[in-house]
Amino acid sequence: MSKQLAASGAKHFADHLISEIRDVGHPLCVGLDPHLDLIPSLFTQGSMHPSDELTAQAIESFLSAVLERIAGRVAIVKPQIAFFEQLGWRGLRVLSRLCARAQADGLTVLLDAKRGDIGSTAKAYAKAYLTADATMPVNALTLNPYLGLDSLAEFAAVAAGAGKGLFVLVKTSNPGSGDLQDQQVQAQPLYIQVARGLVAMHGALKGPVTGWSSLGVVCGATWPHQAALVREALPHALFLVPGYGAQGGSAADALAGFVPGPYGLEGGIVNTSRGVVFAANSAAASSTAAWEQAIDNALESSIDELGNAVHV
C-alpha cells in the first residue's frame, strides 16, 4: 500500500487498488480460470475428473505456483468461480484457500461470479463473499444488473460498509453482447441506460484519496468506442476490461475508458486469463524451471505492453 493510504488508515477498495496499481506501474489483472484440459502435466497426476480430489489438488498446486510467480508484480487477480464450481464443493474449498493465499501475498482478489439477485438472496451472496465476516472473503465481486437497481443496492450497501468493490456488467466483450445491451432505449443503447442508472451509487462509493469509486463496471476491450461513452456517463467508475489479447482487443482498445492520471492513464484494470496462466510453451514444459520461465516471460510481455500503453 502507498504511504499516503497507510498513513491515513483508509480502508477503501478503489483507493487501495489504485494505490497498488500505481506501485506496480500497470493495470494488468491476471485471470485465474483453471480449464481442466489446459493444466500442465507438471501439476497433474493422471487424468483429470471434476469430482475427483486429486483434480482439486492439481488445480490448487498449479494456481499456487502461478500466484507465487505473480505476487508483487501485479496488483490484482480475478478467479472465475465457474471453473471452481465445476469441481463441486471441493472446488469451492480450493478457491477459498487460493483467495486467502493471494490476499496474504498482497494481491487484491476480484471474484468473477456475475451474481445478481434480490433481497435476502442478495444478502446471502454478500455474506458469502463481501461482508466483514464473509465465509469466503474476497475484495470485490462482479454483478449482473438484469434484475434492477434494487438488486444492486443490497450489494452496494455491504460494499460501502466493508470497504469492498463491485463491478457491474455494462458492455460485455462477447459477440452476442448487443442482443440486449445494444437495444435502443430512449435514443440510447441499453448499456448506457444501465451506466446512467449507476451514477448515484458510484458517486456514493468514491474514495477519499483518489476519487475513484468502489462501484465499477465491466466494459470489454472489444468495444473501445462504447467504453468511451460509458466513461462519459460514469467519470469515477473503475473499469474491469475483459477481452484483451485472446478475444482480440489491443492494449489501446483495452484502455479506451481510461483517463490521464498522475502516473499515466488510469481508471481500471485489464484482464488477461489464458495469456499468463496458460502461457505459450508452459503446458509442454518438462521442468518446473522451464514452466516458471514461460510464465515469467508471458507476464513480463503483458506488463510491458500495458505499462507502455498507459505511460504514453
Add this chain to the structure above:
Amino acid sequence: MSKQLAASGAKHFADHLISEIRDVGHPLCVGLDPHLDLIPSLFTQGSMHPSDELTAQAIESFLSAVLERIAGRVAIVKPQIAFFEQLGWRGLRVLSRLCARAQADGLTVLLDAKRGDIGSTAKAYAKAYLTADATMPVNALTLNPYLGLDSLAEFAAVAAGAGKGLFVLVKTSNPGSGDLQDQQVQAQPLYIQVARGLVAMHGALKGPVTGWSSLGVVCGATWPHQAALVREALPHALFLVPGYGAQGGSAADALAGFVPGPYGLEGGIVNTSRGVVFAANSAAASSTAAWEQAIDNALESSIDELGNAVHV
C-alpha cells in the same frame, strides 16, 4: 412418472415435469431457501455461524426433514444456491447431498442460481450442474440473459443433449425489475424482446409427448398482465413463477401465463419458499410431531389453493 412417458422411455425435462405435475394435481414448487435465522431450534445446536460445520449439519437435517414431508406430494423443489454458498464449500457439499436425496425421492430439482456467462465459462457451469456427468447434477437451472443469446445457447445445447431444463429470467418479481426489463425497445418492453429472442431456442426444445419446451422463463406472480404477454410470445415455454404468497401475488396472478390443458390450467410451476419451509407455527414447534404437523398443514393449504385455481 406417468405410464405414457415410462413406456416411451422418453427422457425430456418438460415432458417429465408436466407428467409429474399431472400426477400430483397441482403446479406447486417448494423453494428451499435456508435462511440461517429462520431454522427451527429443533434442528439447531446452539448459535448458527455460516462457516461452522454444525450449521451445515443443522441445515442438512432440517431440509432432509422437509424433503421427507413433501416427497410424493409435490413434483418439484427449487433450492436457492445463495443460501448454500453463504456457508462456503460446506454449503455446496450439503446442497449436493440434498439434491441427490430429493432426486432419489422422485422430486425434480430446479437449482435457482441465475448463472450467465460466455463460452468456456458457460460450459464450466454446465459441467457443474447440467451435463450427463455433472459434478452436482440437477434437473434444471435458472439463467440470466443480460450477456446475450450466445451465452444462453451454450446452456441450451447441453440441456438438449442431457434432457435438462432451463428457466431464463424474463420479468422478475421484484419492485425494481422494471429498471431494465420494462425499458421500451422498438415499441415493446425489453422483457418482451428477451422473450422473442428465445422463440427459436424454445421451439427446438419442445417435448415429443406434451409439446412443452425445456427452455422455460421466469415471470413473477407480481406481474400477471406481463405474464400473459410473455405467454403470447412463447407458447411452449414453461413458466417458473416466483412471488406467489409472501411477495403479494395471488394464485390467480400466479397462473396468468398458464393455459388450459387436459387436466386444468398448465404451463409452469408456482414457487413458494417461506410459505411451506418456514410455515406458520413451525419455528416455535416444541416437538418433531408438532413441526411436522405445521409443515403438513402449510403444504396442504398451498396445494389446495393452487389445485383449486388450476381446476376452475
